[in-house]
Amino acid sequence: MTEAIANLPPDLSEKLDRYEALLRKWQGAINLVAPSTLAELRRRHFEDSLQLVPLIPAGARTLVDLGSGAGFPGLVLAIATGLETHLVESDQRKAEFLRAVSRETRVPVTVHARRIEQVPPFPADVVTARALAALPVLLGYATRFAGPHTVALFPKGRAAEAELTTVDLTALPASPKMTIDLHPSRTDPDAVLIRIEGFARG
Numbered sequence: 001m002t003e004a005i006a007n008l009p010p011d012l013s014e015k016l017d018r019y020e021a022l023l024r025k026w027q028g029a030i031n032l033v034a035p036s037t038l039a040e041l042r043r044r045h046f047e048d049s050l051q052l053v054p055l056i057p058a059g060a061r062t063l064v065d066l067g068s069g070a071g072f073p074g075l076v077l078a079i080a081t082g083l084e085t086h087l088v089e090s091d092q093r094k095a096e097f098l099r100a101v102s103r104e105t106r107v108p109v110t111v112h113a114r115r116i117e118q119v120p121p122f123p124a125d126v127v128t129a130r131a132l133a134a135l136p137v138l139l140g141y142a143t144r145f146a147g148p149h150t151v152a153l154f155p156k157g158r159a160a161e162a163e164l165t166t167v168d169l170t171a172l173p174a175s176p177k178m179t180i181d182l183h184p185s186r187t188d189p190d191a192v193l194i195r196i197e198g199f200a201r202g
């Protein structure tokens with residue numbers, strides 16, 4: 001699938017190989033991904049993250065990934081796009097792993113080893129989060145990093161369509177231009193990619 005996305009760096013595959021090797025090594029010491037997903041690491045984690053690339057607006061410069069865990073999708077996107085990337089992960093050992101991958105792939109990222117609520121807000125062009133929280137909570141977090149043109153990208157399970165009805169848009173900082181689009185996931189038939197544009201800063 002990666003070949004279908006234009007403008008990916010030529011050394012992407014090499015860097016992801018290094019990432020995968022580090023993940024397999026560290027997985028023995030800390031539980032970075034569910035053991036059941038290890039056999040399909042590339043599809044379940046790398047390809048799943050890379051499919052967000054075409055949804056990133058042209059001209060975006062900064063990305064914040066919330067609850068990065070082992071780096072999905074934020075660190076993969078940093079490697080693939082070169083965006084100035086911030087990874088927020090409160091688990092200190094996972095944060096150390098993220099720094100190790102950044103160092104060894106020579107892809108600079110800023111790792112915030114603290115809770116999202118403790119990171120001083122700043123505007124970013126893209127906010128991502130996978131497997132972190134229900135949509136209303138995610139949107140609350142995302143508003144901390146909202147600027148005039150911020151896009152939020154949330155890979156979610158199919159239940160997201162029902163979740164959408166639970167989002168009280170009126171409780172969010174008002175933005176008459178807020179739009180929510182759903183895109184099918186190419187890596188998981190039971191998932192959708194939610195793209196939200198035009199939400200205001202909290």
Ligand SMILES: C[S@@+](CC[C@H](N)C(=O)[O-])C[C@H]1O[C@@H](n2cnc3c(N)ncnc32)[C@H](O)[C@@H]1O
Pocket residue numbers: 066067068069070071072073088089090091094114115116117129130131132
């Ligand atoms: C289920 S994992 C998902 C990790 C990754 N996004 C993925 O999809 O593989 C959720 C991660 O978010 C982190 N996390 C949960 N709540 C957080 C918070 N409030 N601030 C920062 N990190 C948080 C957890 O430590 C955990 O690593």
